[in-house]
Structures are given as C-alpha cells and as structure tokens.
Amino acid sequence: MARPVPGTRKAHMESTRRPAEPPEPGESPGPHELLLSVAKGDEQAFARLYDLVAAPVHGLVQRIVRDTAQSEEVTQEVLVEVWRSASRYRSDRGSAMAWIMTIAHRRAVDRVRTAQAAAERETKAGRQEPGRPYDEVAEAVLSRFEQHQLRRCIATLTDLQRESVVLTYYRGYTYREAAGLLDAPLATVKTRLRDGLIRLRDCLGVTTR
Known part of the structure; x- marks a missing residue:
C-alpha cells in the first residue's frame, strides 16, 4: 500500500524514496512522539x-x-x-493511537453510510413506475399556479382526461390502478392523461424546457 504524500508531488517523491531516519540508539518513538513531530510538518516522522x-x-x-x-x-x-490534522491532536484527550483509530472508524462508517444511501436510492428508483409521460408538465403546473386556476383549467378537460389526471397526480394511483377504477384500457388512460396534461399546459400557459 503506497504512502500518501504530504505537500507537493516533489516532496512526495522524495519522502517515498528516502528511508525514515533511524531512531537514536535505545529509543523507539511511538505514535505519540511521532504525531507531535508530524504536527510540525516532519515528513520523516510521518x-x-x-x-x-x-x-x-x-x-x-x-x-x-x-x-x-x-x-x-x-x-x-x-x-x-x-497528516493534515495532526496539529489538532491533544494528548490530554486520549492516546495518539486512539485519536487515529477514531478518525479511521469515522471515515469507514461514513463510507458505509454513503454506500447504503446510494443503494437505497437505486432500490427506490427501481420500484417506481418508469416513464410517466409529461411528468415535467405536471410538476410545472402544480408548482406555478393557484388551485382555483388549476380547477378552472381542469374543468375544460373531457371526463376521462380529468379523471385520469385526478387519480394519478392527485390521489397517487398508478396507471394500471387508474385504468381499473375507470374501467378503461390501460393504453386509453395513458393517452387521455397525456392529452389532458397537454391541455392543462396550454390552458395555464406553462412553458416546458
């Protein structure tokens, strides 16, 4: 495992080439002494x-x-x-080794949590029904206009368009569930929903990107 390099690339190359200076006879500096030296920028101690x-x-x-x-x-x-935070080490709060291992534990837990969060997002995305047409239209409509304006435009839709929009975008039903409730073919509900959202967009003057 290659050592991480403090400072510049040149310093890194030199520090990895040069062996650490041997301790004085009879001395074997431990993490505490070495960490104090690292805090002063001593690359050999690092x-x-x-x-x-x-x-x-x-x-x-x-x-x-x-x-x-x-x-x-x-x-x-x-x-x-x-290397970067050695100056923050305080011996009165614990040993140097404990301080280093605390950093290691925190970093490792952070990595696990990040991986778990990413996996949960992927799982959640996989459960969602893909490809709802004109979602961007619905989001723009719902975020930009007051409810009375929206109701006025919804009233201009056909019955099937209006019911499809209400069931899927207001009550949270899937397309298939909405089709069952409306006793209509799934393809028909999707088409009416698409047409209804387009009419809402035009009625409310929403510009999509």
Whole structure:
C-alpha cells in the first residue's frame, strides 16, 4: 500500500524514496512522539508513523467496510487526514493511537453510510413506475399556479382526461390502478392523461424546457 504524500508531488517523491531516519540508539518513538513531530510538518516522522499505524488502521476499516478496494482507499484517506490534522491532536484527550483509530472508524462508517444511501436510492428508483409521460408538465403546473386556476383549467378537460389526471397526480394511483377504477384500457388512460396534461399546459400557459 503506497504512502500518501504530504505537500507537493516533489516532496512526495522524495519522502517515498528516502528511508525514515533511524531512531537514536535505545529509543523507539511511538505514535505519540511521532504525531507531535508530524504536527510540525516532519515528513520523516510521518513516514515512520505511517509504517506503524497503517496495518491496524486498515484492519479496522476492513472490518467495517468489508470491500477490499474501498478499504484501501479509506485507509489512505485516513492517513492523509492524520497528516493534515495532526496539529489538532491533544494528548490530554486520549492516546495518539486512539485519536487515529477514531478518525479511521469515522471515515469507514461514513463510507458505509454513503454506500447504503446510494443503494437505497437505486432500490427506490427501481420500484417506481418508469416513464410517466409529461411528468415535467405536471410538476410545472402544480408548482406555478393557484388551485382555483388549476380547477378552472381542469374543468375544460373531457371526463376521462380529468379523471385520469385526478387519480394519478392527485390521489397517487398508478396507471394500471387508474385504468381499473375507470374501467378503461390501460393504453386509453395513458393517452387521455397525456392529452389532458397537454391541455392543462396550454390552458395555464406553462412553458416546458
């Protein structure tokens, strides 16, 4: 997994080429010390911190997100955020590792929620009856004119046109349900609905895009 790069592209290339400076003999800086150095813009400290925390961060993200490719992407986002926001770390509020893992957990949960929301939108769209003709006309009519104007124009429709419009656009029936209630063929109801909406558009002076 490639390290995310702080700063410019040149800085990124240099930081990935240069090995992190070894710690002083007998010293092994932990996340706390490294994060404090990262907060000062120390790229070498970030390289060490990356090597130290990348695996546990990825493990946590993988358990939440489950998708391998997305887990790697979220892990990179987490470590980039660590680089950018290291100055906000406060040791009196918890350990450096806990701070980093909190970021990882939040990012992973956000990714799952985003994916779930997208899936729900697709499912909802799939359940909706496709291809209602002249929906844009109906939306323009309902949003631009007062009810008394609309009633006046509806009164100019034929009985079947008026009933088709009322059932589908005011009472929420599907085309098939409206056809059953009107005891008329489905194709006839769709045609009358289309014609009725066109007449409403012309009566109310709605201009469609």
